[in-house]
Amino acid sequence: MSQDIPVTGYAILGLLTFGDELTGYEIKQRADMTLRFYWVSPAMSQIYSELRRLTDLGLLAADARSDGGREVTSYAITEAGQAALREWMDGTPAGFPVLKHTVLLRLLIGHATQPEQTRQMLLDYVAELEAALDDLTRVREGLRGADRPGEPFRFPSLVADWGLDYFAAETRHAQRALASLGETEVGDGRRPE
Amino acid sequence: MSQDIPVTGYAILGLLTFGDELTGYEIKQRADMTLRFYWVSPAMSQIYSELRRLTDLGLLAADARSDGGREVTSYAITEAGQAALREWMDGTPAGFPVLKHTVLLRLLIGHATQPEQTRQMLLDYVAELEAALDDLTRVREGLRGADRPGEPFRFPSLVADWGLDYFAAETRHAQRALASLGETEVGDGRRPE
DNA sequence: ACAGCCATGTAACTCGTTACATGATTAC
DNA sequence: GTAATCATGTAACGAGTTACATGGCTGT
Numbered sequence: 043m044s045q046d047i048p049v050t051g052y053a054i055l056g057l058l059t060f061g062d063e064l065t066g067y068e069i070k071q072r073a074d075m076t077l078r079f080y081w082v083s084p085a086m087s088q089i090y091s092e093l094r095r096l097t098d099l100g101l102l103a104a105d106a107r108s109d110g111g112r113e114v115t116s117y118a119i120t121e122a123g124q125a126a127l128r129e130w131m132d133g134t135p136a137g138f139p140v141l142k143h144t145v146l147l148r149l150l151i152g153h154a155t156q157p158e159q160t161r162q163m164l165l166d167y168v169a170e171l172e173a174a175l176d177d178l179t180r181v182r183e184g185l186r187g188a189d190r191p192g193e194p195f196r197f198p199s200l201v202a203d204w205g206l207d208y209f210a211a212e213t214r215h216a217q218r219a220l221a222s223l224g225e226t227e228v229g230d231g232r233r234p235e
Numbered sequence: 236m237s238q239d240i241p242v243t244g245y246a247i248l249g250l251l252t253f254g255d256e257l258t259g260y261e262i263k264q265r266a267d268m269t270l271r272f273y274w275v276s277p278a279m280s281q282i283y284s285e286l287r288r289l290t291d292l293g294l295l296a297a298d299a300r301s302d303g304g305r306e307v308t309s310y311a312i313t314e315a316g317q318a319a320l321r322e323w324m325d326g327t328p329a330g331f332p333v334l335k336h337t338v339l340l341r342l343l344i345g346h347a348t349q350p351e352q353t354r355q356m357l358l359d360y361v362a363e364l365e366a367a368l369d370d371l372t373r374v375r376e377g378l379r380g381a382d383r384p385g386e387p388f389r390f391p392s393l394v395a396d397w398g399l400d401y402f403a404a405e406t407r408h409a410q411r412a413l414a415s416l417g418e419t420e421v422g423d424g425r426r427p428e
Numbered sequence: 429a430c431a432g433c434c435a436t437g438t439a440a441c442t443c444g445t446t447a448c449a450t451g452a453t454t455a456c
Numbered sequence: 457g458t459a460a461t462c463a464t465g466t467a468a469c470g471a472g473t474t475a476c477a478t479g480g481c482t483g484t
Contacts, residue, residue: 194346
């Protein structure tokens with residue numbers, strides 16, 4: 043039926059199921075705010091070409107108006123789009139998450155460099171995690187008030203809470219690794235503790 | 236200096252820093268066993284083409300012998316390879332992990348389908364997590380005995396422990412989401428509890 | 429006036445995948 | 457003998473990226 047659309051296409055469709063119609067630019071912003079934490083935030087260029095494809099397939103309706111002197115196109119999901127999205131959700135196994143964890147990859151081969159480098163990498167990661175936690179916390183706050191069962195942000199809130207816990211856990215893991223690395227420092231010239 | 240190699244290239248270099256020399260086939264197996272949990276397990280074809288590139292760059296030494304009637308090529312990391320790996324580890328910011336979490340993506344737009352579908356998806360995920368935990372536990376067991384500071388599997392063990400915790404946390408998150416979904420059932424025709 | 433944001437796209441390119449192809453060795 | 461595993465590749469393709477290009481609108 044619907045010839046296969048990349049997952050990112052469905053992600054865009056999904057972002058448009060919250061009632062409003064958005065421009066490509068706004069989709070990017072929304073993706074940066076939420077989607078990026080557990081899916082990729084696509085490049086602008088990809089968003090535009092994906093929007094093109096979805097519109098051609100009739101899954102989105104383009105609403106081109108001219109706002110002042112410039113052309114602005116907003117997109118809304120169509121009936122067909124909602125059907126396609128649902129068909130995908132119900133008919134495709136979700137599959138296991140793919141994790142591209144450069145920090146873990148490098149930790150794995152930590153023996154190939156000095157402990158100090160690995161330590162620094164983990165510290166950097168912890169700092170970045172903190173920033174991500176801040177961002178996501180702010181997102182979570184923005185969902186309050188409409189996050190109960192039956193309310194529009196119910197599912198986004200579930201996901202945000204999941205994400206917050208995930209980042210918190212990553213922080214703990216990084217710190218545990220740091221602590222474990224510290225045990226090596228013993229033979230390093232410094233006194234332990 | 237070394238014109239950029241994709242991260243997967245460094246991952247392969249990294250797999251070859253444990254002392255032995257491996258064939259492409261064996262690299263794939265090792266990747267399936269460990270790398271796949273926090274990095275992608277590359278397709279065979281990519282491994283071979285990556286091996287080709289790394290060899291051309293002098294970062295790997297190919298050892299082609301004929302084992303019986305068939306051509307078998309083993310690869311070992313060279314001095315230059317170790318230098319390149321280390322340069323990469325020390326000179327490139329690790330960057331934030333990229334997560335492609337289809338389950339979370341679909342949970343986010345859970346309102347676009349029936350609760351039962353979402354519930355089933357989460358149950359499937361929990362089952363897959365259990366399988367992954369089993370696999371990784373077995374890997375972890377295989378590292379015992381050489382996982383103390385200074386020993387060869389020190390870092391792989393750190394990473395495996397991290398991964399085990401991560402999968403356990405994911406299981407908890409999925410179960411929490413399931414529990415929270417259960418609360419919707421209330422308005423569903425059934426009596427609460 | 430000028431920077432920064434809003435807004436939309438094209439072109440070139442690379443990573444990585446699937447499908448295809450081949451053949452030898454090992455286990456049952 | 458035949459299926460599974462070992463072993464190595466080629467070809468076509470697609471998703472997604474970076475770099476480039478354009479231009480209007482907004483705040484200072």
